[in-house]
Amino acid sequence: MLALEPEIKALIITTMSLEDITAEDIDPEAPLFNEGLGLDSIDALELGLALQKKYGVTLAADSEETRQHFASVRALSAFVAANRTL
Numbered sequence: 001m002l003a004l005e006p007e008i009k010a011l012i013i014t015t016m017s018l019e020d021i022t023a024e025d026i027d028p029e030a031p032l033f034n035e036g037l038g039l040d041s042i043d044a045l046e047l048g049l050a051l052q053k054k055y056g057v058t059l060a061a062d063s064e065e066t067r068q069h070f071a072s073v074r075a076l077s078a079f080v081a082a083n084r085t086l
Helices: 003-016 041-055 063-068 073-083
Strands: none
Touching: 003 041, 003 073, 041 063, 041 073
């Protein structure tokens, strides 16, 4: 799971075009939305599609469980590690 964190960070940076942020700048336990990286619902959709394409994971768009998976890089890494098909 921890091995996936740098990959997930890089995917977030690339998908969201965060040119001023490096992977080291992203705290794996910081929130991805609002006060954390400041991502919004459109970003979540884009990131979800990128995760699906890269790892073969499926996310329900408006599920409370999906919100928990997107809580932080660490939570997202754990989800991908447990559910990846690619």
